[in-house]
Amino acid sequence: MQKLITLLGVEIPCANDGITVYMHESNPVKELSLKQLSDIYTARITNRKEVGGPDAKITLYGRENSSGTYVFFKENVVKADYAASCQTLPGTAAVVNAVKKDKFGIGYGGAAYAEGVKHCMVKRDDNNTAYHPTEENIAKNLYSITRYLYMYMRNRPTGDVKKFVDWALSSEGQKVVAGVGYFPVR
Amino acid sequence: MKQEDYDTDKKEFKSGTGLSLSIVEKQFRFSDWFAEKLIKSVSFFSIAFVILIFLFVFRESLPLFKGKADPEKTEITGDELSHSGDLRPEAYIPGGEVQSGEELSPEVYSPYEEAPETEVLQPETYGDVIPETYSAEEQTGYFSASDAYYVTDEEVDDPVRTLFSKDWQPVSDNPRYGLLPLFVGTLKVTLLAILFAAPLAIMAALYTAMFAPRRMKEIIKPVIELLAGFPSVVIGFFALMVLASFFQQIFGYASRLNAFVGAIAMGLAAIPIIYTLTEDALTAVPKTYVEASLGLGASIRQTAFSVILPAATPGIFAAVILGLGRVFGETMIALMATGNAALISANPFDSVRTLSATIGAEMAEVVFGDTHYSVLFLIGSLLFIFTFALNAVAEFYFKNKVIRRIQGK
Amino acid sequence: MKIKRKIPVSVRVVKDAVATSLTGFTVLVIIAMIVSILGITIAGGWKSLTWEFLTQYPKDGMTRGGIFPAIFGTALMTLIMTIAAVPFGVITAVYLAEYATEKSVFAKTIRFAVKTLAVVPSIIFGLFGLGFFIKFMGTNIDNAFFGGELRWGQPNILWASLTMALLTLPVVIVAVEEAIRTIPRDMREASMALGATKWQTIRNVVLPGSMTGILTGTILAISRGAGEVAPILFTGAAYYVAELPVSLNQQFMSLGYHIYIMSTQSTNVDETLPLQFATTLVLLLLTFSLSLIAVILRYRIRKKAIHSS
Numbered sequence: 001m002q003k004l005i006t007l008l009g010v011e012i013p014c015a016n017d018g019i020t021v022y023m024h025e026s027n028p029v030k031e032l033s034l035k036q037l038s039d040i041y042t043a044r045i046t047n048r049k050e051v052g053g054p055d056a057k058i059t060l061y062g063r064e065n066s067s068g069t070y071v072f073f074k075e076n077v078v079k080a081d082y083a084a085s086c087q088t089l090p091g092t093a094a095v096v097n098a099v100k101k102d103k104f105g106i107g108y109g110g111a112a113y114a115e116g117v118k119h120c121m122v123k124r125d126d127n128n129t130a131y132h133p134t135e136e137n138i139a140k141n142l143y144s145i146t147r148y149l150y151m152y153m154r155n156r157p158t159g160d161v162k163k164f165v166d167w168a169l170s171s172e173g174q175k176v177v178a179g180v181g182y183f184p185v186r
Numbered sequence: 187m188k189q190e191d192y193d194t195d196k197k198e199f200k201s202g203t204g205l206s207l208s209i210v211e212k213q214f215r216f217s218d219w220f221a222e223k224l225i226k227s228v229s230f231f232s233i234a235f236v237i238l239i240f241l242f243v244f245r246e247s248l249p250l251f252k253g254k255a256d257p258e259k260t261e262i263t264g265d266e267l268s269h270s271g272d273l274r275p276e277a278y279i280p281g282g283e284v285q286s287g288e289e290l291s292p293e294v295y296s297p298y299e300e301a302p303e304t305e306v307l308q309p310e311t312y313g314d315v316i317p318e319t320y321s322a323e324e325q326t327g328y329f330s331a332s333d334a335y336y337v338t339d340e341e342v343d344d345p346v347r348t349l350f351s352k353d354w355q356p357v358s359d360n361p362r363y364g365l366l367p368l369f370v371g372t373l374k375v376t377l378l379a380i381l382f383a384a385p386l387a388i389m390a391a392l393y394t395a396m397f398a399p400r401r402m403k404e405i406i407k408p409v410i411e412l413l414a415g416f417p418s419v420v421i422g423f424f425a426l427m428v429l430a431s432f433f434q435q436i437f438g439y440a441s442r443l444n445a446f447v448g449a450i451a452m453g454l455a456a457i458p459i460i461y462t463l464t465e466d467a468l469t470a471v472p473k474t475y476v477e478a479s480l481g482l483g484a485s486i487r488q489t490a491f492s493v494i495l496p497a498a499t500p501g502i503f504a505a506v507i508l509g510l511g512r513v514f515g516e517t518m519i520a521l522m523a524t525g526n527a528a529l530i531s532a533n534p535f536d537s538v539r540t541l542s543a544t545i546g547a548e549m550a551e552v553v554f555g556d557t558h559y560s561v562l563f564l565i566g567s568l569l570f571i572f573t574f575a576l577n578a579v580a581e582f583y584f585k586n587k588v589i590r591r592i593q594g595k
Numbered sequence: 596m597k598i599k600r601k602i603p604v605s606v607r608v609v610k611d612a613v614a615t616s617l618t619g620f621t622v623l624v625i626i627a628m629i630v631s632i633l634g635i636t637i638a639g640g641w642k643s644l645t646w647e648f649l650t651q652y653p654k655d656g657m658t659r660g661g662i663f664p665a666i667f668g669t670a671l672m673t674l675i676m677t678i679a680a681v682p683f684g685v686i687t688a689v690y691l692a693e694y695a696t697e698k699s700v701f702a703k704t705i706r707f708a709v710k711t712l713a714v715v716p717s718i719i720f721g722l723f724g725l726g727f728f729i730k731f732m733g734t735n736i737d738n739a740f741f742g743g744e745l746r747w748g749q750p751n752i753l754w755a756s757l758t759m760a761l762l763t764l765p766v767v768i769v770a771v772e773e774a775i776r777t778i779p780r781d782m783r784e785a786s787m788a789l790g791a792t793k794w795q796t797i798r799n800v801v802l803p804g805s806m807t808g809i810l811t812g813t814i815l816a817i818s819r820g821a822g823e824v825a826p827i828l829f830t831g832a833a834y835y836v837a838e839l840p841v842s843l844n845q846q847f848m849s850l851g852y853h854i855y856i857m858s859t860q861s862t863n864v865d866e867t868l869p870l871q872f873a874t875t876l877v878l879l880l881l882t883f884s885l886s887l888i889a890v891i892l893r894y895r896i897r898k899k900a901i902h903s904s
Binding site: 215217218221222224225226228229230231232233235236238239242243245246385386387389390392393394396397398406408409410411412413414415416417418419420421422423424426427428454457461485486487490491508511512514515516517518521522542545546549550554562563566569570573574576577578581 | 607610611614615617618619621622624625626628629632635636683686687689690691694701704705707708709710711712714715716717718719720721722723725726727730731761764768792793794795797818821822823824825828829851852854855858859868871875878879882883885886887890894
């Protein structure tokens with residue numbers, strides 16, 4: 001899929017997205033390292049106890065393998081195949097909805113979708129501090145799981161398209177980006 | 187009874203044609219002949235469609251059996267690109283043209299080229315942005331040698347061999363297309379759904395056919411048949427939003443979306459099918475049976491359970507089998523309400539991934555011509571064959587049995 | 596007789612009562628389930644079901660606004676589907692009811708094919724639409740007429756409608772055949788006696804007489820087609836379109852697909868829940884009122900048949 005994308009025309013990063021780890025609001029676990037996340041999603045850690053929570057089984061929620069988020073999270077965080085027990089839901093909203101209603105659930109997805117669930121702080125490894133996926137932390141590269149959102153075009157934009165692209169990248173357009181829950185690229 | 191009447195109709199109708207005025211007949215013979223041929227050939231399309239459906243679904247899965255055709259297939263043509271683009275509303279790739287081969291990385295367009303951010307704004311693929319943020323891990327990696335199990339090394343070059351494995355991991359460095367968990371999941375859901383739907387529907391049909399007063403019958407039947415008018419996406423939505431939480435409160439299981447919730451919802455879709463066909467089977471039992479039984483002093487209950495039900499058993503089996511076929515291929519409910527985890531387990535409260543939901547979820551964004559794509563079509567062909575076989579069994583085996591039984595042979 | 600005497604009458608009466616109430620109870624359970632789905636949908640959605648909701652476009656990333664394009668898309672799709680499916684269905688039904696003899700293997704094969712079409716899972720139709728209409732027909736049309744430019748070899752409303760037409764074909768055939776069979780034989784004989792040929796009889800007596808049946812079949816097909824999602828998942832349904840489809844090779848929004856994406860992919864599921872319920876309500880009202888009309892029409896056909904025979 002990635003090969004496919006790079007073969008195409010023009011790629012314009014237009015927003016920054018923090019992939020957030022969702023948890024139920026009552027969940028006492030505050031922070032997880034990338035390794036812990038990987039262990040959780042490959043089912044090497046199956047109990048909340050092992051990451052500093054109460055004794056309870058963790059339910060995994062994720063996206064369908066047709067999703068970009070699935071691939072991104074797999075390649076950059078899990079770095080192996082997901083455990084079979086990971087429930088793959090057809091949309092990020094479905095993941096959020098599932099975690100919202102599951103005290104022992106953990107899910108991932110774009111920051112824009114996280115309504116009614118807790119963000120988990122993420123740290124690179126045990127020596128680093130954990131950060132929330134806030135605009136500031138993402139701009140400073142402190143939050144570990146971020147990705148760009150792109151616009152794709154056949155050719156370099158001209159005319160009205162160029163105007164639109166310029167607008168989208170202007171501070172005005174980036175305000176809209178921030179308004180819907182993503183983070184500005186500049 | 188009606189059928190027989192009709193047959194005699196037809197014979198007379200035919201001899202009628204023969205006797206009708208020959209002068210008129212000669213004048214219009216061509217149009218008549220033409221109309222009949224045309225009607226007959228158009229009717230043939232129903233058969234053609236069934237064959238076409240199988241052929242074209244199967245055709246797309248053929249590359250799997252040709253062995254090593256992969257490198258050739260991953261070659262991207264403008265056509266295929268735009269397909270995948272158009273099928274992905276979230277990330278639309280406009281146009282179908284691939285830029286000239288030499289330039290593989292996209293041009294990066296930014297009006298702020300002088301700004302320091304441009305460094306960051308030049309990702310080739312989105313994966314490359316990340317090493318900047320935690321390149322340390324990338325080099326050392328947090329997988330020690332002992333973790334090698336998770337980064338399965340053994341390269342499986344023949345995808346067909348993985349079809350029988352226990353893993354469904356189509357998007358992976360080492361993709362495995364094990365259909366086993368999907369089969370187990372589908373069977374589990376189907377079984378649960380039928381266990382829920384069949385008794386309810388058969389009992390209800392029995393009540394409608396035997397016990398209900400005539401007035402009530404005329405209300406009950408259309409109301410239950412209205413359930414057939416519920417689109418499966420509506421039932422899926424209801425299961426996802428309402429049923430899942432409701433059952434979780436009652437049973438307190440861990441995963442909210444699971445085989446059980448999906449099965450109840452699919453049972454709802456199967457109930458009207460089983461109900462209608464069972465009711466038909468029950469009312470098809472000759473009146474003489476009922477009269478004889480009642481005449482011997484049996485009550486309606488005794489007649490219903492000891493005479494009608496046994497006589498209609500093959501018909502009821504056929505009804506259940508058709509209900510089974512419906513559940514087996516149900517996509518939207520499975521997609522929305524079962525959680526879609528490809529597990530092999532016997533626990534009804536575990537999440538499952540069914541064959542049809544796998545197609546529904548993954549087909550939209552799969553690379554055309556890829557092995558994954560072919561495997562999904564293979565699943566489609568298998569689904570087709572199963573439902574075809576189920577239908578054939580219901581149609582020929584059980585229907586013949588009904589006819590033989592009713593004719594007293 | 597001896598065995599029967601051993602059972603006291605009162606036990607039998609109790610058993611009868613238990614059997615009646617137990618089976619009657621299952622009917623109640625099923626009806627209760629139907630009513631609760633309906634009730635919950637209405638309770639969740641009726642407040643959002645306003646005129647604006649029906650006539651506006653979705654707004655703010657589909658968190659507000661209406662579902663007009665989805666209603667329009669569904670209507671247009673079912674219209675094209677009807678145009679494609681009804682003639683095929685009626686002709687096949689005429690063949691089965693008028694020309695086919697009881698022993699004909701051809702007719703038996705057609706019957707079996709129609710039944711198969713009726714039970715093949717809807718997702719298979721989606722795969723077929725993708726493999727046949729889009730990849731085979733579309734690509735070939737593009738190569739033949741547009742020099743390979745991408746026009747028809749992509750998901751669009753025409754391919755989605757044709758896929759749906761295949762799915763609803765058996766619905767039409769069954770309903771129309773049933774209606775044709777209720778035309779009394781005196782009418783056919785009268786026509787023949789006046790010198791009409793078989794085809795003239797079909798055209799002037801049988802078809803006009805089964806108009807209600809054709810209408811029933813059409814309505815049932817629309818009701819079925821409007822609610823199906825799986826066949827259009829990859830043959831033409833779009834997440835969002837900014838403009839209504841004006842050409843047959845454009846994608847479209849559909850009510851059923853809208854429910855699916857709203858409940859799984861909208862940015863805030865809880866906030867948009869009333870909208871989802873309202874969309875569900877619209878779809879349910881649509882399919883329900885259609886099948887209700889069909890049920891009434893069918894009932895009248897059957898009654899007419901009983902009276903005339």
